[in-house]
Amino acid sequence: MTKPDKATITDIAKRVNMTTVTVSRALNRPEKVKKETLARILEVARELNYVPNAFARNLKSRESRLIGLITASLDNPFYAKIIKAISREAKKKDYSLLLFDTDGSPELEERAVDTLLSYQVAGIILSVVSDDDDYHPAYLPKLELTRIPVIQIDRKLAEAPFAGVYLENWESGYQGMHTLVEQGHRHFLVVGGPEKSNITISRLEGIRRALDECPEPTQLDVLYGDYTQAPAREAVNTYLASGKRPDAIFGLNILITLGSLEAIRAQGMSRDDIEVFSIDQVPYADIFGQPVPCFSHNTYQLGLTAINMLLRKIDDPQYDPTDEIIKGELIL
Amino acid sequence: MTKPDKATITDIAKRVNMTTVTVSRALNRPEKVKKETLARILEVARELNYVPNAFARNLKSRESRLIGLITASLDNPFYAKIIKAISREAKKKDYSLLLFDTDGSPELEERAVDTLLSYQVAGIILSVVSDDDDYHPAYLPKLELTRIPVIQIDRKLAEAPFAGVYLENWESGYQGMHTLVEQGHRHFLVVGGPEKSNITISRLEGIRRALDECPEPTQLDVLYGDYTQAPAREAVNTYLASGKRPDAIFGLNILITLGSLEAIRAQGMSRDDIEVFSIDQVPYADIFGQPVPCFSHNTYQLGLTAINMLLRKIDDPQYDPTDEIIKGELIL
DNA sequence: AAACAAAATGTAAACGTTAACATTTGTGCT
DNA sequence: AGCACAAATGTTAACGTTTACATTTTGTTT
Numbered sequence: 161m162t163k164p165d166k167a168t169i170t171d172i173a174k175r176v177n178m179t180t181v182t183v184s185r186a187l188n189r190p191e192k193v194k195k196e197t198l199a200r201i202l203e204v205a206r207e208l209n210y211v212p213n214a215f216a217r218n219l220k221s222r223e224s225r226l227i228g229l230i231t232a233s234l235d236n237p238f239y240a241k242i243i244k245a246i247s248r249e250a251k252k253k254d255y256s257l258l259l260f261d262t263d264g265s266p267e268l269e270e271r272a273v274d275t276l277l278s279y280q281v282a283g284i285i286l287s288v289v290s291d292d293d294d295y296h297p298a299y300l301p302k303l304e305l306t307r308i309p310v311i312q313i314d315r316k317l318a319e320a321p322f323a324g325v326y327l328e329n330w331e332s333g334y335q336g337m338h339t340l341v342e343q344g345h346r347h348f349l350v351v352g353g354p355e356k357s358n359i360t361i362s363r364l365e366g367i368r369r370a371l372d373e374c375p376e377p378t379q380l381d382v383l384y385g386d387y388t389q390a391p392a393r394e395a396v397n398t399y400l401a402s403g404k405r406p407d408a409i410f411g412l413n414i415l416i417t418l419g420s421l422e423a424i425r426a427q428g429m430s431r432d433d434i435e436v437f438s439i440d441q442v443p444y445a446d447i448f449g450q451p452v453p454c455f456s457h458n459t460y461q462l463g464l465t466a467i468n469m470l471l472r473k474i475d476d477p478q479y480d481p482t483d484e485i486i487k488g489e490l491i492l
Numbered sequence: 493m494t495k496p497d498k499a500t501i502t503d504i505a506k507r508v509n510m511t512t513v514t515v516s517r518a519l520n521r522p523e524k525v526k527k528e529t530l531a532r533i534l535e536v537a538r539e540l541n542y543v544p545n546a547f548a549r550n551l552k553s554r555e556s557r558l559i560g561l562i563t564a565s566l567d568n569p570f571y572a573k574i575i576k577a578i579s580r581e582a583k584k585k586d587y588s589l590l591l592f593d594t595d596g597s598p599e600l601e602e603r604a605v606d607t608l609l610s611y612q613v614a615g616i617i618l619s620v621v622s623d624d625d626d627y628h629p630a631y632l633p634k635l636e637l638t639r640i641p642v643i644q645i646d647r648k649l650a651e652a653p654f655a656g657v658y659l660e661n662w663e664s665g666y667q668g669m670h671t672l673v674e675q676g677h678r679h680f681l682v683v684g685g686p687e688k689s690n691i692t693i694s695r696l697e698g699i700r701r702a703l704d705e706c707p708e709p710t711q712l713d714v715l716y717g718d719y720t721q722a723p724a725r726e727a728v729n730t731y732l733a734s735g736k737r738p739d740a741i742f743g744l745n746i747l748i749t750l751g752s753l754e755a756i757r758a759q760g761m762s763r764d765d766i767e768v769f770s771i772d773q774v775p776y777a778d779i780f781g782q783p784v785p786c787f788s789h790n791t792y793q794l795g796l797t798a799i800n801m802l803l804r805k806i807d808d809p810q811y812d813p814t815d816e817i818i819k820g821e822l823i824l
Numbered sequence: 825a826a827a828c829a830a831a832a833t834g835t836a837a838a839c840g841t842t843a844a845c846a847t848t849t850g851t852g853c854t
Numbered sequence: 855a856g857c858a859c860a861a862a863t864g865t866t867a868a869c870g871t872t873t874a875c876a877t878t879t880t881g882t883t884t
Contacts (some may be wrong), residue, residue, distance in 0.1 A: 167838065168839095168840055169841065169842095169843095170840075180840085180841075180842090181841095181842080182844095184840095184841065184842060185842095188842085212835045212840090212841080213839085213840050213841070215839085215840080215841090216840030216841040217840080217842075218841090219839090219840080219841075219842095220840080220842045220843080221841080221842060221843085244835085440835085465835070477846055
């Protein structure tokens with residue numbers, strides 16, 4: 161009754177009285193096959209609902225049309241646009257995306273890399289779980305050994321030999337704090353990621369530099385966290401509950417800023433009481449008439465740059481990409 | 493100098509003087525292999541940085557550990573959580589995610605399905621580009637034929653024989669409009685998706701019903717769109733610019749609501765002038781002290797339900813899933 | 825120590841495709 | 855008509871695994 165099973169190239173070959181090789185050719189290099197044969201083959205292929213078996217193809221041809229994407233968190237709006245950019249560009253070159261959300265867990269990151277390797281991905285875009293100097297993921301040697309092209313984004317794995325696309329971290333701290341100081345604020349709470357995160361460190365350096373340039377005395381309080389919303393909210397909440405009253409809170413990423421805003425509300429205050437500054441744009445804030453001033457990077461551009469570097473490296477193993485920095489700008 | 497190439501099961505076998513079969517067994521069914529042999533094999537495997545070749549494995553075993561996810565738009569916050577849920581659950585059962593963003597294009601959707609089929613995915617979670625009755629994607633017969641488990645989410649493909657997880661559409665319209673009417677509003681602008689979208693149709697039916705129940709005369713204006721932000725903004729902008737002044741705007745999804753809010757601002761008005769109601773929660777609105785009243789569904793739950801249905805169906809082909817509806821609730 | 829079962833390993837083949845090379849068929853030219 | 859060459863198709867083998875079945879080794883029982 162029902163057609164047997166998935167049709168293969170062999171089934172097609174039988175039907176048209178040709179070899180599988182000819183069928184394969186018809187499908188992959190149509191110009192190498194007589195017009196009529198081609199037509200017949202394509203017709204039969206359609207008839208049988210033929211779908212090529214990517215596994216067989218990739219196994220034999222030893223290359224895959226897969227790109228791996230390892231990202232720390234899918235529901236971080238910062239990454240959403242990046243993924244979008246990567247997905248769009250990859251598609252154009254007929255690559256598909258194998259997506260891994262490590263949820264901040266090194267073990268999951270490890271597993272993700274293994275899985276990607278087992279799928280012989282053509283390349284990997286990697287946003288690592290932690291960018292502190294003590295993070296030495298076990299997969300690193302494996303990754304280097306296979307010589308799979310890898311491009312890092314946002315977070316830099318200190319010892320990894322892979323180029324990456326990063327943000328203006330020092331600048332963002334400096335510009336942000338400079339702005340706040342100019343506005344007359346003097347007492348600050350900075351809420352960052354992990355204390356040892358190089359991104360946080362670098363942003364803080366920029367911040368301290370801006371403070372140094374202020375002729376008047378200033379006060380800087382710093383809370384560390386993990387770049388996510390809930391912990392930032394709790395930390396700021398506790399801080400405020402203890403009676404401290406900074407002029408401004410500087411959130412070192414979107415989620416931290418959101419958490420801080422929550423805490424301010426929770427304490428019954430508003431931005432009239434405490435100014436808020438963010439690194440990267442808090443989505444929709446402007447729609448609610450409360451744009452949060454920020455130093456913002458074009459994240460779509462970040463994704464675009466990364467995937468293009470990767471694709472180029474895949475095509476041309478000679479190509480030796482170097483780190484790129486996505487410039488940011490003040491949005492007040 | 494450098495180790496040759498990727499190590500295979502054969503390399504390991506040679507090193508330990510055993511057959512590939514034993515090695516394969518050691519890796520997959522350790523209990524079937526003598527303890528010492530197992531130990532040696534694992535040791536050598538580590539030493540050689542062995543990574544199994546998923547293509548070879550899947551080709552031979554005729555099953556893949558891949559799940560396909562086709563979604564209309566990655567940067568829609570509504571889907572972000574869904575993807576998160578799916579990713580988490582899939583990982584637990586050792587499935588990886590092949591992700592496709594169709595960007596609203598039927599052609600891309602077609603290609604996505606083909607690619608997924610070629611990767612022999614174990615199952616597909618599908619959020620289709622359009623849910624209107626005239627949408628007859630060409631891939632449908634192919635999909636049915638292969639008997640791959642498919643679970644739809646959010647948007648229902650009218651003629652498809654696949655179960656799905658959907659929202660309370662009629663209810664959301666009814667409850668939303670009922671609320672607005674109770675609040676004393678009488679003149680409404682509803683901004684929906686495509687005119688023929690069943691979701692929009694159903695939500696509008698709920699809305700009309702609520703209006704029917706209002707003892708006083710009411711006015712209902714309707715604008716159609718495509719569930720995205722920019723077109724909604726433009727449409728509402730034009731509408732307002734023409735001088736119309738509804739008491740309230742009812743946005744039939746998050747992006748539409750966001751677009752409407754933009755338009756209201758653009759026209760120099762605020763929510764004091766025009767009330768806004770949304771289907772599903774506008775992210776971060778509460779953080780800005782401007783929560784948008786809405787009829788909200790738990791999207792994480794939606795993703796969870798869908799992936800669990802799919803996983804169950806994959807394990808047990810007998811299982812015949814039926815449509816699930818995720819209940820929503822008013823959040824005022 | 826024989827007999828037999830269980831445990832451990834092996835042999836052969838196959839999954840669906842493509843690469844490399846070989847052969848046949850067709851075409852234009854003198 | 856015969857030759858050279860291009861076009862079209864074919865043969866063989868391999869990619870790295872696993873499945874099904876076969877054989878060998880080990881252990882237990884009496």
